[in-house]
């Protein structure tokens with residue numbers, strides 16, 4: 001199977017053209033509700049959900065040679081080198097059999113963003129940005145109860161700092177290109193999803 005981003009298909013003129021998958025980056029601070037809303041989008045709109053954090057945690061638990069490094073980075077709230085994360089994303093995209101992806105929690109810094117663009121030649125269709133106050137995100141993370149090693153107040157503070165210093169500039173990069181769809185994620189789950197649905201529903205299918 002070819003690498004995502006270099007699948008060759010014939011276009012209407014019969015010449016070889018690249019068939020690129022549709023990618024939506026799903027960004028927002030830790031606990032803003034990215035995973036929760038992605039699960040809803042998958043059900044309604046047929047995307048495959050790929051959470052970079054989930055892929056890294058699975059890689060760590062698989063006994064990979066990068067396991068200890070990944071575990072240490074996650075504990076410190078730091079961003080794992082792009083090479084590792086992009087390989088996991090590419091593999092998951094290839095194995096999915098789908099051509100529409102929600103890439104959740106990636107790109108998390110400028111290095112992630114530039115490397116993904118260079119390696120895959122894929123530009124996101126748009127960037128969904130879940131905007132939420134730190135106070136609310138902290139409350140959610142401390143009551144998530146999924147046994148995540150990074151859901152403790154010390155690591156949460158580090159993750160907030162990395163989000164402000166490294167991830168927000170990525171969102172600003174896409175904002176300046178008109179690609180960001182910002183959602184007030186501080187509301188109840190159902191209300192947030194109403195706003196999400198409006199973004200994913202094609203204009204000609206919206207109620208008058």
Ligand SMILES: Nc1ncnc2c1ncn2[C@@H]1O[C@H](COP(=O)(O)OP(=O)(O)OP(=O)(O)O)[C@@H](O)[C@H]1O
Pocket residue numbers: 028029030031032033034035036037053105140141143144145185186187188189190192
């Ligand atoms: N709108 C909401 N209102 C209240 N609680 C929410 C809302 N959205 C998600 N939650 C809850 O908050 C917690 C964090 O949500 P979720 O895991 O979706 O966030 P995330 O952005 O994926 O976080 P992370 O970046 O840490 O993976 C979960 O326990 C989830 O059930």
Ligand SMILES: Nc1ccn([C@H]2C[C@H](O)[C@@H](COP(=O)(O)O)O2)c(=O)n1
Pocket residue numbers: 030051052053054056073074077078079080081085104105106107108112150159
């Ligand atoms: N692009 C990414 C995404 C995630 N990580 C690491 C560091 C994060 O704190 C952790 C958890 O991610 P989440 O599940 O909260 O999205 O995973 C990374 O290094 N690079």
Ligand SMILES: [Mg+2]
Pocket residue numbers: 034035051053105
């Ligand atoms: Mg998540």
